[in-house]
Amino acid sequence: MKTRPPSGTRDFLPDDIRRREHVIGVVRTVYERYGFEPIETPAFENIETLLGKYGEEGNKLIFKILKRGEHERTGEADLALRYDLTVPLARVVAQYQNQLPKFFKRYQIQPVWRADRPARGRFREFFQCDIDAIGSTSTLVDVELLSSASEVLGRLGFHDFVLRVNHRRALTALLECAGVPMEQHTDALIALDKLDKIGLAGVEQELSARGVEIEATKACLDFFSDARRDEPSQDVPLQRMREFVKSHAAGASAVDELREIVQLAEATPAQGRIRIDPSLARGLSYYTGAIMEIAVPDLAGSLGGGGRYDNLIGMFLGHDVPATGLTLGLERIIVVMTERGMFPPEVGRGGVDVMVTLWNVESRADAVALARELRQGELRVDVYPDADRLGKQFKYAASRRMPFVAIVGDDERARGEVAVKDLRSGEQTAVPRAEAARFIASRLANNG
RNA sequence: GUGGGUAUAGCUCAGUGGUAGAGCGCCGGACUGUGGCUCCGGAAGUCGCGGGUUCGAACCCCGUUACCCACCCCA
Incomplete structure (x- = not known):
């Protein structure tokens, strides 16, 4: 056909x-x-x-x-x-x-x-x-x-x-x-x-x-x-x-x-x-x-x-x-x-602002919860569906031209933080979870 | 509708009659908390389709289809 x-x-x-x-x-x-x-x-x-x-x-x-x-x-x-x-x-x-x-x-x-x-x-x-x-x-x-x-x-x-x-x-x-x-x-x-x-x-x-x-x-x-x-x-x-x-x-x-x-x-x-x-x-x-x-x-x-x-x-x-x-x-x-x-x-940028990575199978509920919080901050959010190793998840996000990834590993969860990485600059910042959406939104506003 | 060209891996292409290739991409690994750089490995093709010539055809010949370029016309 x-x-x-x-x-x-x-x-x-x-x-x-x-x-x-x-x-x-x-x-x-x-x-x-x-x-x-x-x-x-x-x-x-x-x-x-x-x-x-x-x-x-x-x-x-x-x-x-x-x-x-x-x-x-x-x-x-x-x-x-x-x-x-x-x-x-x-x-x-x-x-x-x-x-x-x-x-x-x-x-x-x-x-x-x-x-x-x-x-x-x-x-x-x-x-x-x-x-x-x-x-x-x-x-x-x-x-x-x-x-x-x-x-x-x-x-x-x-x-x-x-x-x-x-x-x-x-x-x-x-x-x-x-x-x-x-x-x-x-x-x-x-x-x-x-x-x-x-x-x-x-x-x-x-x-x-x-x-x-x-x-x-x-x-x-x-x-x-x-x-x-x-x-x-x-x-x-x-x-x-x-x-x-x-x-x-x-x-x-x-x-x-x-x-x-x-x-x-x-x-x-x-x-x-x-x-x-x-x-x-x-x-x-x-x-x-x-x-x-x-x-x-x-x-x-x-x-x-x-x-x-x-x-x-x-x-x-x-x-x-x-x-x-x-x-x-x-x-x-x-x-x-x-x-x-x-x-x-900005026309060349993809349709997603930030991808929530999936730490492991046990943290799936937390990943969708974080995605919801970020969406409430007016961001376009994707959640990586499988617990692949992080390198693979990053690679996927980069290939989709997603500017940010959010990681909540065991360390971050213990501190109530989200690790936000800018895939364009490579810069990674630990921010309080409640601040994550605002942090990403302000970075996006500053440099498209 | 007229004239010319092209067709080989997902993409771009090399291969002028004798074992099907490269680069990029993809997958896996080096690297069980981090993409891009590097290195190693892997999967992947009815060579557009049909016929002919030949011991043998991706390659030569005929036909056919699709696409591209130019013309015509137009956004």
């Missing part, structure tokens, strides 16, 4: 859980500080809720659940696993419209499933940490998203991330001004999105392969030939976009929105992080306005992404409600933090 979990999924052992909970704790704290409130939604949705929301590629990657019973052999699906947290939110907003505040800000940390081929930092089951702000078209909320993501990453110890920002309407305007017909926009965006990977010549090849005319291809390349990704100054790309789309009213206003976002962000933790990236496209089809992606140098994919989707809720409700959101990819953050050794020491 094979014991490996299905490809693209993982079991989380205690060390993994500690790392995950550390990151989730920071994410939740920051999100709540920005006024986002938690919701959860089911692991699966009616399939029609999901289909047609993510684009052609997305449709293929949805995990479908077969109908049960007599319909099973037809292979027909009526349910599907959640593909992201944004579409379920849109459904929730449409369903509970009159119970939700005018400006609804929610966060949601749950797994999603994609029928992708697994790769480094890419899983078929993974957690997203979403924040979304419903009900406002203001660029102020887009900036709050960028700000909270920056604060999360900053607190986790990231100092080299950038927030790439672009605008769907600005992209549309750019392509229209270059002479790319509307029906080729999706293809053209896919090609342009690869600019930093395959270069100008590659994009040119890709565009013509996708049937974009020479003239339009040339016009696109003219614009993008000077575009440098991740350039710190935002004025240059904004100026160039503005100039290129000046005859296009919607495009010009989109560029103005981008400029507002850059300016507002200066007063937030996102300050200095934003890079206007005219080639950023993003795959999901529901985006309508500003789009964003979070990148670090040592990861091919992104740590997170998001954007404005002003008419997704309308697909459920019948009339549009503006919305914008962003997600952080939990496992991508953990992959980079693990590789870089960014977890603080």
Whole structure:
């Protein structure tokens, strides 16, 4: 029987859980500080809720659940696993419209499933940490998203991330001004999105392969030939976009929105992080306005992404409600933090503060009594179950990374003491039994 | 879905046709009141799976499965 979990999924052992909970704790704290409130939604949705929301590629990657019973052999699906947290939110907003505040800000940390081929930092089951702000078209909320993501990453110890920002309407305007017909926009965006990977010549090849005319291809390349990704100054790309789309009213206003976002962000933790990236496209089809992606140098994919989707809720409700959101990819953050050794020491410590050793079989009752006393002092306490020789018990405690062991031998019992040994320093102290818990707790507080 | 690579002990890997190996880990002992250091000993492998070539295959050939890397797409 094979014991490996299905490809693209993982079991989380205690060390993994500690790392995950550390990151989730920071994410939740920051999100709540920005006024986002938690919701959860089911692991699966009616399939029609999901289909047609993510684009052609997305449709293929949805995990479908077969109908049960007599319909099973037809292979027909009526349910599907959640593909992201944004579409379920849109459904929730449409369903509970009159119970939700005018400006609804929610966060949601749950797994999603994609029928992708697994790769480094890419899983078929993974957690997203979403924040979304419903009900406002203001660029102020887009900036709050960028700000909270920056604060999360900053607190986790990231100092080299950038927030790439672009605008769907600005992209549309750019392509229209270059002479790319509307029906080729999706293809053209896919090609342009690869600019930093395959270069100008590659994009040119890709565009013509996708049937974009020479003239339009040339016009696109003219614009993008000077575009440098991740350039710190935002004025240059904004100026160039503005100039290129000046005859296009919607495009010009989109560029103005981008400029507002850059300016507002200066007063937030996102300050200095934003890079206007005219080639950023993003795959999901529901985006309508500003789009964003979070990148670090040592990861091919992104740590997170998001954007404005002003008419997704309308697909459920019948009339549009503006919305914008962003997600952080939990496992991508953990992959980079693990590789870089960014977890603080207390996360690496095990789940036990002190182990009570077992002196001999006769003292078992005393060992559990001591464990109880130490637990009453708010310590996490394990009791060694067998009367093995002390060396073996110590070795076990050290291998579990337990910082302290407590020993009550015949001598200690006679004096009403506990011998407390710090396994990290090797230092051993005899303390009155009533003081033992406080002694250990204060040592833990002093040096993690 | 496309291309490339890998598969040998719990882990990391060596082994280019002739007796299955190392380091780490694990267990025991030196050490019946003390882990890490040292020394001694020990357990542990259908060499991914199936077929073929050969007197003989971990090694060569064919197939297959799993995993890894890159691409596509994305968190």
